Amino acid sequence: MTRKALAIAICLASFAALSSVATARLTFDSTIKLYNSAPAFHGRVNSEGGSFCVQNRKVKMFKRRNGPDRLLGRDHTNHEGRWTIHFPPPSGVYYARVKELSSASLDVTCRRDKSNVIVID
Numbered sequence: 317m318t319r320k321a322l323a324i325a326i327c328l329a330s331f332a333a334l335s336s337v338a339t340a341r342l343t344f345d346s347t348i349k350l351y352n353s354a355p356a357f358h359g360r361v362n363s364e365g366g367s368f369c370v371q372n373r374k375v376k377m378f379k380r381r382n383g384p385d386r387l388l389g390r391d392h393t394n395h396e397g398r399w400t401i402h403f404p405p406p407s408g409v410y411y412a413r414v415k416e417l418s419s420a421s422l423d424v425t426c427r428r429d430k431s432n433v434i435v436i437d
Contacts, residue, residue: 369426
């Protein structure tokens, strides 16, 4: 292989490596916390992805039961990641979920999460 051909091959390999880095997708974990103190059920979503992964996330609250779990309510997080489901809690086992959020234009994904379980007797 001539020096010129070798230089071209190195340049093409470098360009391919740089272009794959430029299109790398950023993925961030999310954590959702659930509290059962007043007001009813509430919690917070946190993520190292910053405000994109915290604001306006879809949260669903469930009561565990035989068969499909019962959906009790939905909310979207505020600018601090806080959410509330107004539901008077009878005895049962409860948890919340935050849905995955993606942006193709930003190449960012915020993973979904399931909260800790709260048991009310």
